[in-house]
Amino acid sequence: MVAKISALVGVLAVSIVAGVALGPVSVPFGVTADLLWAAITGGTVPADLAGQYRIVWDIRLPRVMLAAVVGAGLSAVGVAIQAVVRNALGDPYVLGISSGASVGATAVATFGALSGLGVYALSTGAFLTGLGATALVYVTARTSLGLTPLRLVLTGTALAYGFSAAAMLLVFQAPHGEAARSAMFWLLGSLGGANWQSLPVATVVTVAGIVYLMTRARQLNALAMGDETATTLGVPVNRFRTQLFVVTAGITSVLVAVSGAVGFVGLMLPHLTRMVVGADHRRVLPLAPLAGASFLVWVDVAARMLAAPEELPLGVITAAIGVPCFVFLMRRKSYVFGGR
Amino acid sequence: MRLEVLGVTVQGIISDISLAAENEVVGIVGPNGSGKSTTLRCVYRALKPDSGAVLIDGTNVHKRHDLARELAALTQESQVEFDFTVAEIVEMGRLPHERSVRDAQAVRDALATVDITHLASRSFLSLSGGERQRVLIARAIAQEPRVLVLDEPTNHLDIRHQLEVLALARGLGITVLTVLHDLNLAASYCDRLCVLDEGRLVASGTPAEVLVPELIAKVFHVTAHVVRHPTTGVPQLLFDQEVTP
Numbered sequence: 001m002v003a004k005i006s007a008l009v010g011v012l013a014v015s016i017v018a019g020v021a022l023g024p025v026s027v028p029f030g031v032t033a034d035l036l037w038a039a040i041t042g043g044t045v046p047a048d049l050a051g052q053y054r055i056v057w058d059i060r061l062p063r064v065m066l067a068a069v070v071g072a073g074l075s076a077v078g079v080a081i082q083a084v085v086r087n088a089l090g091d092p093y094v095l096g097i098s099s100g101a102s103v104g105a106t107a108v109a110t111f112g113a114l115s116g117l118g119v120y121a122l123s124t125g126a127f128l129t130g131l132g133a134t135a136l137v138y139v140t141a142r143t144s145l146g147l148t149p150l151r152l153v154l155t156g157t158a159l160a161y162g163f164s165a166a167a168m169l170l171v172f173q174a175p176h177g178e179a180a181r182s183a184m185f186w187l188l189g190s191l192g193g194a195n196w197q198s199l200p201v202a203t204v205v206t207v208a209g210i211v212y213l214m215t216r217a218r219q220l221n222a223l224a225m226g227d228e229t230a231t232t233l234g235v236p237v238n239r240f241r242t243q244l245f246v247v248t249a250g251i252t253s254v255l256v257a258v259s260g261a262v263g264f265v266g267l268m269l270p271h272l273t274r275m276v277v278g279a280d281h282r283r284v285l286p287l288a289p290l291a292g293a294s295f296l297v298w299v300d301v302a303a304r305m306l307a308a309p310e311e312l313p314l315g316v317i318t319a320a321i322g323v324p325c326f327v328f329l330m331r332r333k334s335y336v337f338g339g340r
Numbered sequence: 341m342r343l344e345v346l347g348v349t350v351q352g353i354i355s356d357i358s359l360a361a362e363n364e365v366v367g368i369v370g371p372n373g374s375g376k377s378t379t380l381r382c383v384y385r386a387l388k389p390d391s392g393a394v395l396i397d398g399t400n401v402h403k404r405h406d407l408a409r410e411l412a413a414l415t416q417e418s419q420v421e422f423d424f425t426v427a428e429i430v431e432m433g434r435l436p437h438e439r440s441v442r443d444a445q446a447v448r449d450a451l452a453t454v455d456i457t458h459l460a461s462r463s464f465l466s467l468s469g470g471e472r473q474r475v476l477i478a479r480a481i482a483q484e485p486r487v488l489v490l491d492e493p494t495n496h497l498d499i500r501h502q503l504e505v506l507a508l509a510r511g512l513g514i515t516v517l518t519v520l521h522d523l524n525l526a527a528s529y530c531d532r533l534c535v536l537d538e539g540r541l542v543a544s545g546t547p548a549e550v551l552v553p554e555l556i557a558k559v560f561h562v563t564a565h566v567v568r569h570p571t572t573g574v575p576q577l578l579f580d581q582e583v584t585p
Contacts, residue, residue: 083422086421087421088421218432218435219435221424221428221432221435222432222435224420224421224422224424225417225420225422225424225429225432226415226417226419226420227386227417228381228384228386228413228415228417229415229417231384231385231386232384232385232386232408232411232412232413232415232489233408233432233433233435233436233483234406234407234408234409234435234436235435274422274423278423278424278425278428279422279423279424279428280424280425280428
């Protein structure tokens with residue numbers, strides 16, 4: 001286990017340096033490492049490397065770091081949601097967050113809502129409507145007996161159709177096509193807006209959320225066995241599920257606000273991790289975020305480079321890389337989430 | 341440890357059920373839909389009764405925050421979606437005991453007791469129904485409870501493992517409350533039986549007191565003949581082929 005964590009930390013470190021080095025203007029790998037090292041340790045940078053230093057430190061590093069944070073967060077949330085709804089198709093967006101957020105984002109992009117907030121209008125609009133949508137799902141799904149997994153999935157899915165319809169209506173009513181295009185781009189996920197200001201909140205929320213989930217790994221195992229079993233093992237099921245709902249909704253809405261709705265990561269990384277290390281959350285929860293972080297760093301590299309100088313939406317790349325990987329692992333291992 | 345069910349009522353399902361058990365095996369029998377599982381669900385807190393109470397050593401189970409250290413249950417819930425290994429599932433029984441040094445030993449003991457040590461690293465979902473049932477029983481044993489609640493523990497088991505599981509439950513020497521469908525197994529392994537019919541307790545007592553043809557006819561609508569087991573002497577039932585209306 002320690003070996004696996006160390007290996008994934010190593011992979012992540014290399015991925016981050018590579019992610020910073022690669023781009024339309026490539027900076028040699030060694031130079032990138034030197035520049036990052038100088039920046040972290042407060043060393044000096046030769047004058048002729050000042051331009052490359054700007055690219056590395058001001059433009060690429062925050063973006064790569066944000067990719068790692070988003071990848072880690074979505075993977076951890078995916079693991080937790082799949083246990084909460086006890087369903088292999090669970091992902092961070094099953095509770096209606098992404099479709100809810102898309103309503104706010106398209107309202108901002110197409111009709112200039114919240115324009116007083118300037119460049120933060122889009123992420124603020126997305127965050128607010130995303131959280132609002134989740135609250136609506138929670139209130140609708142809740143009964144006197146608490147939140148049952150099936151009601152949660154059904155309510156989230158049903159309301160998501162409604163939110164998506166509202167977002168689509170906004171896109172088609174948009175005054176000009178360019179606004180619709182940027183709304184669509186945002187919906188498929190992009191880290192184009194990343195800067196040092198967008199990192200702290202996303203990082204703190206994600207790390208705190210992952211730590212919380214890791215301390216509840218054994219309770220998540222019990223919950224995965226069924227509500228009654230978890231009750232007999234001393235887990236206060238209703239309170240625990242509500243806590244998980246709040247934590248996962250919080251992480252997801254913050255991540256959606258900075259990166260849009262990046263699909264696939266939160267659904268598949270948990271499964272990929274389980275295929276390798278089994279279902280025990282004490283192993284899945286530390287490893288899935290590390291794998292997800294590296295994965296999204298490379299996805300973002302591809303998004304920047306494949307059609308340079310144009311950027312591709314992340315959702316297109318996550319699917320293009322992830323689906324073959326997943327099919328390969330699914331064929332190779334006798335993975336049986338969902339039973340035989 | 342003393343377990344008491346006092347006048348428990350769940351609207352429309354069971355009404356005014358009372359029973360008690362202390363360091364003995366008490367069986368609940370009755371036709372389908374008579375409220376057996378509902379009664380157990382009130383005991384292991386999956387349901388809160390509309391009236392009445394379940395007490396453990398005199399305290400209401402809903403007031404015992406550490407109940408999971410005293411009471412373990414084998415529920416009817418068997419749809420596991422996640423691919424845990426057998427050892428991981430049995431280890432879940434240790435969750436109520438805050439990481440004690442006994443954890444590893446308790447898991448090994450539980451696996452050995454139910455005779456599934458050889459399955460420890462197998463995937464739960466790859467096992468047969470009977471093997472799964474034994475894994476879940478091992479999890480309850482790893483919990484080291486003083487009250488064990490079993491909802492049809494012999495489900496899916498072949499005859500040898502049915503006998504083994506019930507002998508095992510008896511051998512634990514703790515309070516066991518179990519729902520059983522097989523009246524002859526109930527007669528062989530339970531100290532006392534409670535008979536439920538349409539949500540009401542209609543009889544309770546030793547197997548010899550309870551398992552009489554009149555009651556069997558009234559509750560199960562079958563004709564039974566009571567014989568003595570040739571070696572153990574406990575009452576056993578033989579049934580006529582025709583059911584009574």
